[in-house]
Amino acid sequence: MKILYTNFHVGCGGGQDTYVRELALAMRRDHRITVATPPGSWLGEQVARLPGITAVSIDFKPRWHSFWRETLRLRRLIRDNQFDVVHVNGSPDHRQVMLAVAGLVTRPEIVFTKHNTFPANSLGNRLRARFGTSRTIAVSEYVQSMLERDSSYPNIVVVKHGVRAPRTEPLSEDERLRRRAALLGAKDDDSIVLGSAAGTGEAKGWADLVTALTLLPEATRRRFRVWLAGTDPSIEQRAMVEQCGLDAQILFTGSINHVHHLLAATDVAFVLSYHESLSYACREAMAAGCASLVTNVGGLPENVTPWVDGWIVPPRDPHAIANVLMHIADKPERTRHMGHMARQKGAAEFDFDDFVAATHAVYVDAVSSRMAPTALKASMEAHRRSIASPQRRKQRTEKQAA
Numbered sequence: 001m002k003i004l005y006t007n008f009h010v011g012c013g014g015g016q017d018t019y020v021r022e023l024a025l026a027m028r029r030d031h032r033i034t035v036a037t038p039p040g041s042w043l044g045e046q047v048a049r050l051p052g053i054t055a056v057s058i059d060f061k062p063r064w065h066s067f068w069r070e071t072l073r074l075r076r077l078i079r080d081n082q083f084d085v086v087h088v089n090g091s092p093d094h095r096q097v098m099l100a101v102a103g104l105v106t107r108p109e110i111v112f113t114k115h116n117t118f119p120a121n122s123l124g125n126r127l128r129a130r131f132g133t134s135r136t137i138a139v140s141e142y143v144q145s146m147l148e149r150d151s152s153y154p155n156i157v158v159v160k161h162g163v164r165a166p167r168t169e170p171l172s173e174d175e176r177l178r179r180r181a182a183l184l185g186a187k188d189d190d191s192i193v194l195g196s197a198a199g200t201g202e203a204k205g206w207a208d209l210v211t212a213l214t215l216l217p218e219a220t221r222r223r224f225r226v227w228l229a230g231t232d233p234s235i236e237q238r239a240m241v242e243q244c245g246l247d248a249q250i251l252f253t254g255s256i257n258h259v260h261h262l263l264a265a266t267d268v269a270f271v272l273s274y275h276e277s278l279s280y281a282c283r284e285a286m287a288a289g290c291a292s293l294v295t296n297v298g299g300l301p302e303n304v305t306p307w308v309d310g311w312i313v314p315p316r317d318p319h320a321i322a323n324v325l326m327h328i329a330d331k332p333e334r335t336r337h338m339g340h341m342a343r344q345k346g347a348a349e350f351d352f353d354d355f356v357a358a359t360h361a362v363y364v365d366a367v368s369s370r371m372a373p374t375a376l377k378a379s380m381e382a383h384r385r386s387i388a389s390p391q392r393r394k395q396r397t398e399k400q401a402a
Contacts (some may be wrong), residue, residue, distance in 0.1 A: 001084040001363060002032045004077070005106070006248035008060035010361045012231070012255055014199055014282035016089055016115050017085040019161065023087070024094055028052040033205045034081065036060075042255075060093040075100040078250070083108040085363045088132075089115060095124065098132030103226040109134040109366035110151070114276070117298045129153040129368065132365045137359070140278040140299025147343050158363060160302070162355025165283045165347060170289055173263050177340060179265040184251055185227040192224050192328060192335075195266040195290070197259045198273065198281040200237070200252065205272030205295060205315060212321035214244050214322035220329050230257055251270075252296075263288040267335055274315050276300045287346030291338035293324055309342040357394035 007013060007020050008109055020043060024033050034054040037044035038061070048055040056077060062070045072243040078086065078100055086101075086108045094112055101107045112133050114120065129136075129152040136153040138144035144158045171179065177353060180193055198204050206228055213221050233241075241247050253262070263269070269285030270293040278299040282292050286303065294300040294309040304310035313320040328335050 002081060003027060003034070003363065003369065004081070004083045004086045005033070005035045006060065006086065006088050006097060007035070007041070007043055008090045008092040009039045009043065010041055010061065014230075015161075017041075017043040017046075018116070018280055019113070019248065020087075020089060022164070022352070023359060024053050025050065026352075027360070030340065034077075036077065038402035044094050046257075055223065055290060056402050058096075060090075060096050061384060068350055071096055071099050071208040072087045075104070078108060079104060081250045082106060082180060084367050085109050085111055087111045087113065087363075089113050094128050094132060098128055101132070105207065109138065109363075109370075111362055112210070113137040113139065113155070113365060114147060114277070115139060116277050116304070117143065117146065117386075120153065123142055126152050133347070135362050137362060139343050140302050142299040142302065143277050155365075155396060157358075159355065159362065160274055160356045161278055161280050161283055161350070163280065163287045163346065163350050164352045166260055166264075166265060169344075176265055179261070180225070181307055183262065184227060185248075190332070192221055192268070192332065193227070194268050194270055194293075195227045195229075195259075195262055195268050196281065197262075197284065198271045198279060200233050201230070203274045204230075205274055206270075207237070208272050208318045210241060210244055210246060210250070211251075211258075211318035212325060213246060215318060215322040216325060216329075222249075223252070224325070225249055227253055227262055229253045229256055231255055251280070258287060259284070263290055266290050267339070268293055271300060272292070272313075272315070272321070273300065280379075283346065283350045286342040287350050288345075289339045289343035290337055291342050293321070305341075307338075309338050317332070344379070 005020050005024055021204055023184040024035050024047060029031055034056060035047045036056045036058040038059050044055055044057060047053050056344050058074050074096055086097050088097050088110060097110060110132050116269060133153055136156045137159050138147055139160060144156055147153050147156050184193060196206060198349045213224060230317060232254055241250055263285055269290040270360065271279045272295050276295060276298040282303050286292050286309065288378045292304055294304055294310060294312055295315040296312050297315050304312055306312050311324045313324060332342055
């Protein structure tokens with residue numbers, strides 16, 4: 001198949017960028033892959049370095065005077081390459097693809113992934129659902145129920161994010177302590193490291209964790225170290241941390257591509273968002289062996305089994321967070337066991353190849369009505385072989401045995 005991925009984010013789009021990049025990487029083994037992103041985007045720069053993937057610059061949020069020029073560029077790209085599938089990932093690129101394919105003799109199938117929990121019942125959504133969507137992917141059961149209740153999007157299927165399992169075994173205790181000291185100044189054996197790669201936006205709720213720390217007894221509060229990956233915080237956010245007296249205990253790492261070295265030194269991950277469809281950051285942390293503290297919003301609770309591999313608290317509730325932090329400080333050995341359970345869940349439920357296979361099945365279903373049976377069968381067989389290598393079969397056997 002020939003597949004075009006589109007993503008509208010200028011700069012860094014967080015988990016959505018990771019979603020597109022990882023799918024493009026996996027699908028390039030058996031299909032011809034093109035990724036269209038705005039000029040200068042993080043995703044575009046990433047895929048431009050990858051062999052087997054064609055990167056194209058398309059502005060999906062242009063000013064009014066260049067809107068039709070960009071749309072015509074996109075139309076020529078789709079027409080000349082005769083894509084079988086265009087996989088869109090947000091309202092701006094979805095709208096532009098819908099307009100670009102209008103009137104084409106040979107139109108690609110348009111697959112739309114709903115990545116957020118924003119309402120989908122506007123006029124624009126109804127038009128895209130009617131004229132620009134063949135199949136709809138919901139990233140969580142929550143998103144699926146929302147779409148089925150409030151939208152007219154067709155053929156909705158749930159495909160939850162899969163994450164690549166860490167390539168290394170858990171660190172020895174000595175190495176873990178060494179890394180914690182080097183990264184965060186957590187030198188004492190009783191230090192507790194909390195971390196989040198969910199971002200530093202206000203809606204990510206990390207300020208509630210800061211407030212929760214101030215509610216702890218001083219001796220307990222001093223045991224905690226926190227890292228936050230994402231765009232640099234604002235002056236106001238840094239001032240808030242300083243006013244709480246926690247600037248020496250909180251590290252802002254900036255935007256980084258891989259957080260495995262941080263997760264390996266982390267006791268508990270957290271995603272305390274006010275709205276969240278599922279959270280790649282949460283699933284990545286759990287697969288790396290971190291018990292996770294999440295809010296009861298959107299699809300976040302679908303990741304965690306309470307008091308088994310994590311905790312669920314109400315949003316905007318520092319007191320509830322503080323109660324969990326006290327439990328973590330009182331029983332650190334319980335937290336380590338919960339991290340082990342999180343790793344097991346990651347291996348069983350967050351499998352990356354299963355995620356790719358489920359997404360590929362959506363593409364196959366979309367094109368099956370117009371693709372020649374022999375070509376369709378060849379595509380399915382090639383993809384099946386690529387995820388059934390001897391090494392992969394061994395990993396599946398070990399996972400089933402566990």
